[in-house]
Amino acid sequence: MGRVMGTPAEPTFTRSALAPGLLGAIVLLAGLALLDSESFIIIRYAVSILALIICVFVIQARSWYWLIGLVPMAVLWNPVVILDLSGQGWVSAQFIAAIVFIVVGLRTKVPVRKD
Numbered sequence: 408m409g410r411v412m413g414t415p416a417e418p419t420f421t422r423s424a425l426a427p428g429l430l431g432a433i434v435l436l437a438g439l440a441l442l443d444s445e446s447f448i449i450i451r452y453a454v455s456i457l458a459l460i461i462c463v464f465v466i467q468a469r470s471w472y473w474l475i476g477l478v479p480m481a482v483l484w485n486p487v488v489i490l491d492l493s494g495q496g497w498v499s500a501q502f503i504a505a506i507v508f509i510v511v512g513l514r515t516k517v518p519v520r521k522d
Contacts, residue, residue: 417519418519419518419519420468420517420518420519421519422513422516423467423517424461424465424512425512426512427508428508428511428513429508430453431453431454431457431461431504431505432506432508432509432512434453434454435450436501436502438450438454439501442493442497442498442501443493450484451484451485452486454480455480455481455484455486457508458480458484458508459477459481461477462474462478465515467517468516470515473514477511480507480508483500484504
């Protein structure tokens with residue numbers, strides 16, 4: 408006799424922050440080529456918007472501690488009030504922010520609401 412397969416359980420969470428997290432990391436790494444150009448404003452928009460989007464998912468997941476890394480990213484890369492940062496520290500910040508995006512995207516589990 409064969410085994411009877413049950414219906415799979417419905418997922419209790421989604422990884423909603425994964426796609427914007429990976430996209431943010433890609434944008435940051437691509438932005439390294441544009442650091443000293445006028446086109447870097449596009450990177451600023453993308454990073455700050457994606458950081459804010461992930462902040463929403465982090466709040467929904469009640470993982471408040473990730474805001475410690477995301478809120479400064481939204482502020483430092485914001486295109487409205489530009490903080491003139493440059494040098495090796497800014498290059499390092501690009502890499503650190505990319506890692507934060509990936510880790511938060513992987514670790515954030517947004518509960519599925521049963522409506």
